Amino acid sequence: MLVKLLVAGPLAVGKTTLIDAVSETKPWHTEETMTRAGADTDILAGVQDKTTTTVAIDFGRRTMDEDLVLYLFGTPGQKRFRLLWEDVSRGALGALVLVDSRRLGDSFEVMNMLEEQGLSYAVAVNTFPDSPDVPIDTLRVALDLAPTTPLVTCDARDTVSSLHALIALVKHLLLPSIPEVSPC
């Protein structure tokens, strides 16, 4: 089975990093150097080192087992790419929403877009060195997630950790009756 999934989230949350970490093919990216023109719209509080931004999509592929191959599309988190985002999301089964716990509110827009499109999602909190140590249940409340929406933590740079996040999503999409996996 071939499954198309989105890896969605705001700027600099780790979408490209996660796809790099799990893809068995050389990931395909479109990144552009950020310019002054985007300075007022791309809010970079806490991520000042970021010098590129995804203006279109990332693409990677991951074989989970002989029956399941994931096609991963990293989708731009900025509102001005919404039309492109809707195109990329066509045919997707669901999405992994990446969240940075230092700026939770930045992920609401992507979750709203997914809900408007009727796409199911799981949420993965990508941990950065200075991320606050917030209990997962507190994050669930702060993100206003439905009780059935999987919520895990991950390190997008780490293949196993990122795969755990994707597995939580795939279980949610394909095997909704199975209990959610524990946070990785």
Ligand SMILES: Nc1nc2c(ncn2[C@@H]2O[C@H](COP(=O)(O)OP(=O)(O)O)[C@@H](O)[C@H]2O)c(=O)[nH]1
């Ligand atoms: N410490 C840490 N840094 C990360 C992690 N994920 C991404 N980064 C870094 O954060 C920056 C933004 O990541 P990127 O994947 O480009 O974000 P994107 O805009 O969502 O595609 C890059 O410099 C990454 O190396 C993580 O889990 N931990």
Ligand SMILES: [Mg+2]
């Ligand atoms: Mg990117």
